[in-house]
Amino acid sequence: MIGSDVxxxxxxxxILYLLLEAPSYGYEISRKIRELSEEKYxxxxxxxxSAFTRLERKGYVESFYGDETNGKRRTYYKITESGREYYRxxxxxxxxxxxxxxxxxxxx
Amino acid sequence: MIGSDVxxxxxxxxILYLLLEAPSYGYEISRKIRELSEEKYxxxxxxxxSAFTRLERKGYVESFYGDETNGKRRTYYKITESGREYYRxxxxxxxxxxxxxxxxxxxx
DNA sequence: TTTTATTACCACGACAGACATAGTAATTGC
DNA sequence: GCAATTACTATGTCTGTCGTGGTAATAAAA
Numbered sequence: 001m002i003g004s005d006v007x008x009x010x011x012x013x014x015i016l017y018l019l020l021e022a023p024s025y026g027y028e029i030s031r032k033i034r035e036l037s038e039e040k041y042x043x044x045x046x047x048x049x050s051a052f053t054r055l056e057r058k059g060y061v062e063s064f065y066g067d068e069t070n071g072k073r074r075t076y077y078k079i080t081e082s083g084r085e086y087y088r089x090x091x092x093x094x095x096x097x098x099x100x101x102x103x104x105x106x107x108x
Numbered sequence: 109m110i111g112s113d114v115x116x117x118x119x120x121x122x123i124l125y126l127l128l129e130a131p132s133y134g135y136e137i138s139r140k141i142r143e144l145s146e147e148k149y150x151x152x153x154x155x156x157x158s159a160f161t162r163l164e165r166k167g168y169v170e171s172f173y174g175d176e177t178n179g180k181r182r183t184y185y186k187i188t189e190s191g192r193e194y195y196r197x198x199x200x201x202x203x204x205x206x207x208x209x210x211x212x213x214x215x216x
Numbered sequence: 217t218t219t220t221a222t223t224a225c226c227a228c229g230a231c232a233g234a235c236a237t238a239g240t241a242a243t244t245g246c
Numbered sequence: 247g248c249a250a251t252t253a254c255t256a257t258g259t260c261t262g263t264c265g266t267g268g269t270a271a272t273a274a275a276a
Binding site for chain 4: 115
């Protein structure tokens with residue numbers, strides 16, 4: 001039940017995290033976000049797919065088609081070295097952001 | 109040096125925090141954000157003033173003119189009860205958001 | 217056997233928030 | 247007298263999110 005505004009700056013980071021270990025595809029990523037966040041964040045389909053496009057345009061992921069013989073064809077995404085680097089930077093930025101926001105939180 | 113995307117969801121909350129104790133105005137709020145964040149977050153003027161407009165439209169703040177006899181006239185903003193309530197909710201949401209994001213951070 | 221649910225993806229357009237740019241207006245310090 | 251600082255506003259652009267709706271395949275239920 002997190003609003004999209006507050007997590008907005010981290011959608012790309014979340015997706016990249018889920019690609020660190022192995023390539024994946026839209027539906028699986030979506031499911032993993034829901035599960036890992038314990039239903040607290042459910043990414044919208046359109047948000048997810050437009051994030052993939054953006055990440056690919058920036059060179060942080062590469063796409064390829066799966067070789068499924070049944071079911072609809074999947075588009076898989078694989079994180080690039082530059083994507084890993086970007087992820088690391090975002091993790092660093094997160095620590096700073098968290099500290100800053102906490103200075104303005106909870107005075108009630 | 110925080111990107112605007114990552115703090116975007118908290119601009120309103122940050123402003124409301126700075127109004128909890130006493131009414132204030134644009135330039136002062138801007139300075140306090142810079143100081144409290146130790147220069148890590150500098151809000152853009154236009155972002156700030158458009159936030160005031162939004163907060164007032166939503167009934168979270170009320171504006172009035174200061175009685176400065178010299179200098180340019182200031183527009184002061186005062187937090188409303190509904191603004192305080194909204195601030196409290198945002199603080200709660202922050203805790204959830206932080207926990208969720210941390211599940212996707214720092215696996216490198 | 218038709219319908220429904222689930223998996224899987226994409227196109228299009230609307231909207232809101234952040235920001236660049238530029239302008240107005242007054243005071244203080246050099 | 248001119249720059250720097252204070253204080254605010256108007257206008258238009260850009261990006262990310264999301265609503266709506268469509269395509270396509272399979273499995274299970276009715």
